[in-house]
Amino acid sequence: GELIEADDVVCNADFPYAMKELVNEAKVRGRYTPERIDSMKYSCSCLVFYWGVTGTYESLSTHNFVISSDYDANLRSIFDGSEIRQPSIYLHIPSQTEPDMAPAGQSAFYALLPISELGTAQYEWNEQTVKLYRDKVLDALSALPELEHLRENIVMERMFTPEDFEREFHAYRGATFGLQPTLRQSNHWRPQAKAKHCEGLYFTGSSTHPGAGVPIVMQSGKICAEELMRDEEGTL
Incomplete structure (x- = not known):
């Protein structure tokens, strides 16, 4: 409830969320009306499982990818919102290179599958949906070397769903990577660092120019800082 006045404000909340929920004046929103925000195209979301697992797995790498055998169908399902029959999975095992990430004789697993954002998904996020995709992930990972007993070896679990991305980070519609980098949502068509x-x-x-991904988002921060400093220099 505290009001803090400032000459300049840098907003690093997800741009679509900020325009709908934080900016109240229509003239400040400009072309980014609530209707336009809803009609824009969004990236996928992610379902993430964090597992503490008994055992160590020498045959696995720190970074492991299980790619769907029908990758085209996998991508179509992500962006049309239908059930993903055979997901692609990224398995990160940080304890392979940093043993302190897990107790002795155990491993830390991070399993991620790209999934539909909330505005696209044709299903609700409930226990049934989580179980469906959890089983698909475990089925796929259990086929990897040494992981045939993965289900029984999980001793701790936490998950992060698209609803969690929306609630915890205000990622609009749970879209983990913000706006899609389509032609009309890239370069000068993408939301810019300086409000017009x-x-x-x-x-x-990630929803501002130049786009998503850690290195690119760092560039967005650099561009933002340069715009602000350029304006500050102009007032001196």
């Missing part, structure tokens, strides 16, 4: 209709307001993050 409000002096002193700046944006950064």
